Amino acid sequence: MEVNEYLEVFIEESKEHIQSLNDHLLILENDPANMETVSEIFRSAHTLKGMAATMGYRDIADLTHKMENVFDAVRNNQISIHSEIMDVLFQAVDQLEGMVLDIVDGGEGAADVQQLVTQLQAIENKEEIPKASAGFASADIVDSKPEAADTIFSPFANLDEFEQTVLRQSKENDCNNLEINVRLAENCLLKAARVYMVFEVLEQVGEVIKSDPTVQELEEENFESSFHVLLITKETADQVKNKILKVSEVEEVVIQEYELAEPSESAQQEETKLDESKEEQKTAAPKQQETTTKTKKAQNVVSKTIRVNIDRLDALMNLFEELVIDKGRLEQISTNLRHSELQDTVEHMSRISNDLQNIILNMRMVPVEQVFNRFPRMVRQLSKDLGKKIDLQIVGAETELDRTVIDEIGDPLVHLIRNSLDHGIETPDKRIQAGKNETGKLLLKAYHSGNHVFIEISDDGAGINKEKVLHKAIENQVVTPEVAEQLSEKEIYQLILSSGFSTADHISDVSGRGVGLDVVKNTIESLGGMLTIESEEGSGSLFSIQLPLTLSIISALLVEVADEKYAIPLSSIIETAIIHKEDILNAHNKQVIDFRGKVVPLLDLKDVFEVPVEKEESDLYPVVIIRKGDKMAGLIVDTFIGQQEIVLKSLGEFLGDVFAISGATILGDGQVALIIDTNTIIT
Template structure:
């Protein structure tokens, strides 16, 4: 069998377990006496080790095994967690994540973890010298006559055995006992494994393969295997090996697998099934039956959720986009033909496709928690390196965004959080001097508002020193001294987003190289979003990121400029109206109009796009669209309104990138192509 068929499942579940390990270790660091957290960490590590060994990633399994040894001592109250142990375990997690990333990239998951393993082993040795008697592993320390947790399957191994049934293979539980006078136990075990691997695939062994190779077992061992031959044939082939006292091959079904699978939250575990001829006490039978029932209920709940490859969702979205274009075309034809039965059919199709559109869009929605969950560990490490005390408070992690947006916002948020940790939160001494709590707080929150999602990073640190910002901006040539006198408070704060801008007094691994916030603004703008900053010196700073819910299908206002049609996203439109040329003002050579007790600039779209057959200067009255970008407004002059429509955003391709004021294109119902205006580019 080809275990690569399970690689995708392995990667997904490994990432889940690594994230769980990170989160639980952070919780344990805050509550080091809570052994229930240690149990959760141990189970995740144990499962990850079993998965890695099953897939043949021995380096990953070996490192996890060493971490598991330390955790086993902690959960048995033989070792107390301290700063060194936490740091070592976190380094181990970083190495495990790097190995999984290597596997994702097509590698073998190998890495040099000698230093980390040495540190883990030193923890075990120091514990032994202190008078405790640590066990080498939880798998080899079970009392004689009792089954250890190693005798059970984890969820991943159980899934592989279940899937093997669907592909026509047979899962077996094999118990092998060697002769009393067997001298080369490891050699006999190897011969048994050779038979099993020639006829199928070994999923798990008890004791582990490493222990079998080192002869760390008595006379018997057990194996879960997937085979292509009947149980009787497999038993016969193993029995033909010399010095084998007995062989039992027990076929497995879904029910027996359920009773053999360790529940994620269970502290106690059940033993593997006994051969058919072995006797069980009535109490044991009742206990096994109750255990079998519990996973069955859990399996039903898990079965209501499936993993779907993002490429398939992209394909579904593209197909629906074509359907949406045809729907608009049908609506147009129905209005021209004017047949009641056709109109009714098209209207019904429009309602159904609208419902389908909502479902397709929701399928692509992912909670921002998938991005937020890596930040507690990052902030913890940064705070420790800077000798600061910081609490990260996350709210609204269940807020959903389109997967394409989720994939892009990680790096900008990393920059904002690093900036808050380094520049925002003061040192403990400075906070106490300012009358603040010694522990700084960073709030990371997300929430919906209309067709947008807002993500805010707010801290109670020193705030922005505007005087220092202005001096740096003038020194770096971002603005002139004359221009600096005209800036208001918000405009001064926004200077920190200028390319190459940095107020750091010294260069470090975290900041001072002039790379950071300009990247944030560029990335957020490219996603059709906006970022603003509000700060009060001495009290703190808040960064607010505004993002569109989705980038695939948007609501837009269709307009005309002569013979050309364009689309402007509704999310940027404040209102529409008519403006007379006589009401326009001339301010320093720029056309302006009065709007809501303020004066806003007028933008000629025909001039920006160099429209060949429309000139609004010949008209006394012009159609007007008021657009907004953050706190800035502008009135855009157009020829004619066509109306509101749902449009499918199409890329212009790599040969037509960076066209001023154009963000993409869409296909209209009549088959024409309309360019999509980027409102952000029209406001300076």
């Protein structure tokens, strides 16, 4: 077997199962008697064990095998869950995640899991759990005891009347009703495929009436190593058995004759009707066919979802962008030629391309749940480390964002949450002294608003001390005392986003309010987003992140400077205006204007981009008012062209550091317009 062929699938599915383990362990910790959750954890551990063993990752298989044994004992009421057991289980999941990440990085997924295996073994045996620092004796890793299959416990005791009637008729026609138990090898690769092959054999020799587990469960590999089938056939049990055993990775087949119970009165009536009326046989036939079809070609049922590498979606988007450029050119040609049929065709093509654009963009959209999923576990661990009680609430996890944004937003959110837990929410004793509930609340919320997604992290902690922030800002020479006196409340809070700024009295391993927040701010702004802060001392803080829905296609205002065209993202624009020459003032050797009571610096894009053209004196200047947080600036341009949806193209590695340019777009006439990075212009 070529393992590399399945490596990507293994990694993705392993991540899903590990996330499922984390989620359900958190549920189980709050509700130890929830057997449904225990079963979910058992299934995830069992599936992960089989996948890892198949791929040759022995340490992952060993660890999940012991976890599986623990939860098997729990669901059989042999042991009860308590906090010490939960700690070991969470450590085991952490170890599994680390090994999978090692595989992602090209490693072998190996680790020293012996002490965790021994701890899990002790839990299973109801012994005292050894401490992590203690020595560990070797433990048996793999339980090779085969599943008993000498006799069959029949799962087909309660067949419906129609199924019983079909079986009775088969006996009258000298057919055999066989109950078959098939056991696959413990480390079977792709169990669903083996089941399909078995069903193929059975359909060649007869008709499958029923299976246990159900066909859907077999398709989803929601079974351990064995399954039962009820078959009608002309062949003998030995003939059927020999054919099934030819399927690879089938370890054992046990067949016995299925014995029907005495027919009920209604079943006898049904049988009589089937014998007496051919028409009713025709009516009943589809029902029989439906029962058989559910099992026949079981694996031919096409899944409604498939895994697609993000690189393929990027390639698809790039090809579509080229199509948009050609479409724009065709629109110009059809307008110039004024050919009615060509114009109709181009209009139809435009409608189709718009639909295609929406489909491609939606394909790239993923729920922020993918990022949010990691936080319940993280908050649990941090609350224990800090000795705090935290109630984490997540709202709007289904909100969708572009995959590129999702990949980048995780680390900033982690840092903001760690700050809220460490320096926002107080310890239980301090909260009680302040008249609060000893359990602090942390709210993680996502929602759509216009063409943006907002992610908010709020807590009901101590809030931000404004006086302390100002004192530190002056001490670190971030602002002068004179400037500090004129700052608004929001501007004071924004100071903690300055590089290296911190109000923490002591450095902690978790975080310090403000340390690294400049990196968070820069990351968010690089995504075209914005970070704002609100706080009330003693009541809590709110960090709000505004992000664009997608980075691929944005709404922009096209402007002209000399003979060059530029695009300014609409998300950064407050409004456009025409100002008179006499309205331009000078302050500190810089041009400014009075915009709605605020002094706004004025920048001429000819100077910013050093456009080689002589400036012409004019009495009127077109100006675009842009913003970055609470800061604003006015950009002088020559002409407003209009609003347009544009495709964002990277300038490539050789032009990646061009000042105040974030990319380029190709217009319908083939011209290139540079996209202005307004966050760089406003300092």
